[in-house]
Amino acid sequence: MKPVKIRMKLTCRINLSREMPEAGSLLTSLIEKANREIFLKGVSEPHRGEAAQIGEWQLEGPNLTLEFTSGSRVRAPSAVLRFRKLLAEELGKKFRIGVRGIEVPSLTIELEGLKVSNENLWKIRNLEYVGEAKVERETLTLTLNPLGEAELKRNAVDRLLGLVLELAGEAEKPRAVEVHPIVMQGPQRLVKFRGDPARVAVELGWVKEFPGRGQWIYTPPYVRLLEAVEQILVEEVAEKLGFQPFLLPKLIPLEVMRRMPGYLEDIPEGMYYVCPPPRDPEAFFRFKQVLRVTGMVERGLLRETLKEPDYVLAPAQCEPFWSLFSHETLRLEDLPYKFYDRAGWTYRWEGGGVEGLVRVQEFRRVELVYFGSPEQVVEIRDQVRDEAVRVADKLFEMEWRVVAALPFYMREGEVGDLSESRNVAAYDIEIYLPYRGERDKAEWLEIAGCFVHKDKFVESFSIREARNRPLWTGCTGLGITRWVAAFLATHGFNPENWPKIVKEKFRGYKMPKSLQWPKENQ
Incomplete structure (x- = not known):
């Protein structure tokens, strides 16, 4: 697959612990420092044009809204976390103002240089966080649903991009045929x-x-x-x-299973899932009464009563x-x-x-x-x-x-x-x-x-x-x-x-x- 050019445009809203009209000049200097130093850290000279930058920004009460753009080096979601850290340190030290949370109401990603089949476009549209996906010539444009700070810290956007590129790449490579070479073999035995x-x-x-x-x-x-x-x-x-x-x-708790490479990502259909019951015996009152009267196991009532899956066998x-x-x-x-x-x-x-x-x-x-x-x-x-x-x-x-x-x-x-x-x-x-x-x-x-x-x-x-x-x-x-x-x-x-x-x-x-x-x- 030929190289894919990535462009991101992200809107971020940072919620502060109070209003800060006195900090306007500090914000300007922090944004300049982020664009000039923080977002370029670890990026080689030839690729600096791919690093994130903050463009327009606006402060309304305790809410700071910023517009990020980036290529593939220090992508916009990572830049948000870098700027949050810088902002929290400086505002806390100088004004005793804290950062309460981050929201990303808008994130658009353009992937230029992709051939995406209709079948794989349908799969991409159904991926988690994807609000819309469209293709024009060889450019795939993704519009993501709103994201929170937790998704940014889990690298959800990078994970999503990896899966999108994997799906898009399926159209360009022939399906691999597994070959299992014989490396040792015993003698033939008489069939009994x-x-x-x-x-x-x-x-x-x-x-x-x-x-x-x-x-x-x-x-x-x-x-x-x-x-x-x-x-x-x-x-x-x-x-x-x-x-x-x-x-x-x-x-096995799902949290442990999540760390097992390849299982939940590739073969979730190959496992038995376990739903723990609620601690309250009265939660099963309706189920027990129906069973006693009809002699039938009403699976729908069980589904309503049991907790969500928490384990696998x-x-x-x-x-x-x-x-x-x-x-x-x-x-x-x-x-x-x-x-x-x-x-x-x-x-x-x-x-x-x-x-x-x-x-x-x-x-x-x-x-x-x-x-x-x-x-x-x-x-x-x-x-x-x-x-x-x-x-x-x-x-x-x-x-x-x-x-x-x-x-x-x-x-x-x-x-x-x-x-x-x-x-x-x-x-x-x-x-x-x-x-x-x-x-x-x-x-x-x-x-x-x-x-x-x-x-x-x-x-x-x-x-x-x-x-x-x-x-x-x-x-x-x-x-x-x-x-x-x-x-x-x-x-x-x-x-x-x-x-x-x-x-x-x-x-x-x-x-x-x-x-x-x-x-x-x-």
Whole structure:
């Protein structure tokens, strides 16, 4: 995309603590100082024409109104905050007058050099803060709704501009096609079982469908196998590599989720949201009476009573790990830190559809996270990958491969240079499922994603190193639910045909049954 020329025109109203007729000459000198010095700070000589300037201004009672213009260097919204700071310091010192607040009733932005499709123009018009958007030739003009001081401090305008430029750029570049190169692959194994594990598990009563979408009731034989698989992975991967256990919340506040890169921005449709109830039991009076009389759950009454969403059910499982160290300072000498969590469920709303036991909404996972220097984090990630591959190959005797992949929040479409592991953001471990067809045509099942975040989470959660040395993080999710499904798809349901280590850890059970279930009893 060719360079875009940005011009802004902003009207700002500053509310003062009292009228100040005696300060007219001071205001003139402060505005001159801002235009001559404050707004040019950090701007190189060739780009000074792009910096913000204050033009007309007017003082009426305790309200000061100013007109700002700018290009792309020290944009008008940033200039407002710089001037507010200067004004508050000088008025407070000389006249004991304070600044009570800032309003931006008008902000117009011209973006010259953009080609915007009708579809993307519609999307831009529906963005937060956009009052109107129009295109003439290759100039997009945005008129924003009124803004407050909080929006300016959150850099809302810069965030909006970034999203607008991203949407406009979609029209000029071809859609990227993700390519996941195979970087390692195990030997082909003799196929012993071709059944769909979900269908067979239902017939045998190992699982039973639950009314919730993508949810199952797992009965003793399945759970005994899951416990064995999970314990082997914990012992042979997590504990072997020195990871320590944590117990983490699975109810995640939206404020924590906001800091998780890519989730709320890119896949808000992939999460379950939780609305807390009001503390007053009487708030449910109408709902309870209707339920008692009609026997029906009136969702509309619940919607009226519940508070707004405040939480999500953990979609990543690692969210509390990063929150633990948010705004903390670490010493590189104390690192690396290696932790794992195996408690409870993880939840995702799978928009692409659920599938048997391999693509569900509610699943078990062992989550491993690691902090350290860049070299330490890359080494740990690769060790976890290699140990997980060893378990899949030598202990579970499954057919595996490792592909270089991209996290969902990276949109470039290309994995990049594979000659160094530090350049690979993610390795996915995949297993061949015979029931899906021939191995060279079938979709393999991802059972683990091994990630290096670089400093993405460090920056997002404001984690610092004592001497400002580079600090990276990474995580690996071992999807236990998928490991079990892959194991059953490979070896079937007869424990006599399972690898030795799994047979040894598979404990006895008593199968529950009724006259109608499971089907094999009929």
